[in-house]
Amino acid sequence: MEIEEIGSGFSRQVIAWASAPDVVFKFARWPNFNLSEYCFWQSRKDTEVAAHLAPCVDITADGYVLTMKRTTPLKAAGITLPDWLLLAEPHSRLSRQQVEELGLHYELMPYDIKPENLSIFNGRIVLHDYASSTAPLLFHELSR
Numbered sequence: 001m002e003i004e005e006i007g008s009g010f011s012r013q014v015i016a017w018a019s020a021p022d023v024v025f026k027f028a029r030w031p032n033f034n035l036s037e038y039c040f041w042q043s044r045k046d047t048e049v050a051a052h053l054a055p056c057v058d059i060t061a062d063g064y065v066l067t068m069k070r071t072t073p074l075k076a077a078g079i080t081l082p083d084w085l086l087l088a089e090p091h092s093r094l095s096r097q098q099v100e101e102l103g104l105h106y107e108l109m110p111y112d113i114k115p116e117n118l119s120i121f122n123g124r125i126v127l128h129d130y131a132s133s134t135a136p137l138l139f140h141e142l143s144r
């Protein structure tokens with residue numbers, strides 16, 4: 001089919017379009033998650049954190065549709081994850097050591113790090129869902 005839903009979560013439906021195979025379109029139920037994801041990407045795209053994020057490409061002015069590079073979700077890649085990641089609750093409280101053991105940057109500690117939000121992109125583990133609008137506040141709190 002030309003257009004296909006390849007995933008969905010609490011706040012978004014993720015759509016692939018055969019004519020643009022390198023990207024996905026995230027259709028939001030509320031625009032704030034897309035907007036915070038896009039803003040985080042814009043603020044980190046020229047830093048070392050960018051290598052640990054699925055890149056954002058574009059966003060509509062109202063925030064309802066975000067275009068992001070298409071990645072291979074970990075569940076499709078068949079990667080074995082450590083038991084502590086599968087058991088951890090809430091995921092946003094992983095330690096810096098655990099976050100780095102996954103190959104992610106410690107600045108992503110307060111984000112929603114769970115198997116469903118991780119992918120492979122350019123041979124690395126990346127976060128394809130970094131839309132949490134509370135994460136920047138938590139990072140400030142955790143790094144004090």
Ligand SMILES: Nc1ncnc2c1ncn2[C@@H]1O[C@H](COP(=O)(O)OP(=O)(O)OP(=O)(O)O)[C@@H](O)[C@H]1O
Nearest residue numbers: 007008009010011012014069070071073116128129
């Ligand atoms: N860039 C991407 N490339 C390929 N698949 C993706 C991408 N982003 C998301 N997906 C797929 O779509 C699903 C839902 O996306 P996402 O986690 O961004 O939605 P969400 O509504 O923010 O989720 P949550 O329920 O965690 O809040 C993911 O679990 C993944 O399978």
Ligand SMILES: [Mg+2]
Nearest residue numbers: 009116117129
């Ligand atoms: Mg998600």
